[in-house]
Amino acid sequence: MGYYIGIDGGGTKTICLLGNCNNEVIDSFKSGPTNYHSIGVKQTEEVFSSMFTYFYNKHNIDKDNIIAICLGGAGVDCEEDENLLRNIFKALGYKNKLLIFNDSITTLVGANGDMKGAILISGTGSISYGIDIHGNAVRVGGWGHIIDDDGSxxxxxxxxxxxxxxxxxxxxxxxxxxxxxxxxxxxxxxxxxxxxxxxxxxxxxxxxxxxxxxxxxxxxxxxxxxxxxxxxxxxxxxxxxxxxxxxxxxxxxxxxxxxxxxxxxxxxxxxxxxxxxxxxxxTPYDDSAHGALNLALKSNGY
Structure with a gap:
C-alpha cells in the first residue's frame, strides 16, 4: 500500500499527517517550526528527518513507500524558497512526488475542502489567497511585518x-x-x-x-x-x-x-x-495539515 503525507510547516510548530489512498489519517507527527528563514536550514532538515524516522519506527513505512508529500510552509514565498526545501527532502533521500506551497494555500484547501474559494488569515501576520476563474491561486498581502501584515x-x-x-x-x-x-x-x-x-x-x-x-x-x-x-x-x-x-x-x-x-x-x-x-x-472545515494531505492525495488521482 502507498502512503501520503500532508505537512503544515508553521513558524511555531509543524504538524505532519500520514494517510493512505482511502483518505484515512493513520498517524500524526508534531514538532517545532520549519520556517527556515527563522530557524535555519539545518534545524528545518532535522525536523523533517525526525518525521521520516517516526513513521518508519512506528509503522515500518520507508520513504520509498510514500507516494506523495505536500508541504504547506510558512515563509514559502518564491521559487528560491521552494528549491531550498526540495533540496532538503532530496538530501534526506526522498525521491517521490513533492508538492510545496505557501501554507496559506494548504490552509485554503483545508478550510474550503478543495482548491476553491478564498481564505483570509489574520494571526501574527496577515495574508489572503483566492482561486480565480481559471483555477489559479491569487495572493493579496502577507509581505512581512516591516511593510505589510495589515490587520494582523x-x-x-x-x-x-x-x-x-x-x-x-x-x-x-x-x-x-x-x-x-x-x-x-x-x-x-x-x-x-x-x-x-x-x-x-x-x-x-x-x-x-x-x-x-x-x-x-x-x-x-x-x-x-x-x-x-x-x-x-x-x-x-x-x-x-x-x-x-x-x-x-x-x-x-x-x-x-x-x-x-x-x-x-x-x-x-x-x-x-x-x-x-x-x-x-x-468557519474552516479543516486545518492546513488536512489541506496538505488532501492535495497530496489529489496529486495521484485520489
Missing part, C-alpha cells in the same frame, strides 16, 4: 505601542493601554518599552493584540486601532474579490485574531456582508 495581531500590537508612546509625548490622548501593557510586560516606565519593541520577535508584539481587543468598548484609542485593522482586512478581501473576478465565493477566516476574537470576526463579517452580500463566509 502584529499590526494591532504595534499600533498600540505607537499610541502609548505618542500619549507619553503628548502627541495623542491618554489610553488605558499603557496600564494594561505595562502590567503584562512587568515594566514601570514608558521608556522601558523601547528595548522591548526593538529587541522582540514580532510574535511578542502580536501577543499584545488581545489587550487592545478587550479594550474596544472602554478606550477610544483601542477602538480606533481595532477599527483600522478591520478596515485593512476588508480592503484585502475587496482587492482579492476584484483580482479573482468572482463575486459569489466561499470565504473562510483563519488565524487567531479572526478565529479567537468574536469582536474582530463579527465586525469584519458585517463590513464584508454589507458591501459583498454574495460572499459566503464560513
Amino acid at each position: 495581531g502584529f499590526a494591532i500590537g504595534r499600533d498600540a505601542l505607537k499610541k502609548i508612546m505618542e500619549s507619553y509625548d503628548g502627541r495623542s490622548e491618554e489610553t488605558i493601554l499603557w496600564e494594561k501593557v505595562s502590567k503584562t510586560l512587568e515594566i514601570s516606565n514608558y521608556e522601558e518599552l523601547i528595548p522591548f519593541i526593538y529587541n522582540s520577535k514580532k510574535q511578542y508584539i502580536a501577543d499584545l493584540a488581545p489587550l487592545v481587543l478587550e479594550s474596544y468598548y472602554s478606550d477610544k484609542i483601542s477602538r480606533d486601532i481595532v477599527d483600522k485593522a478591520v478596515e485593512d482586512l476588508f480592503k484585502i478581501v475587496k482587492t482579492l474579490s476584484f483580482k479573482i473576478k468572482i463575486q459569489n465565493f466561499q470565504l473562510s477566516f483563519g488565524g487567531s485574531i479572526l478565529l479567537k476574537s468574536s469582536l474582530m470576526n463579527n465586525l469584519l463579517k458585517k463590513k464584508i456582508n454589507d458591501e459583498f452580500p454574495r460572499i459566503i463566509i464560513h
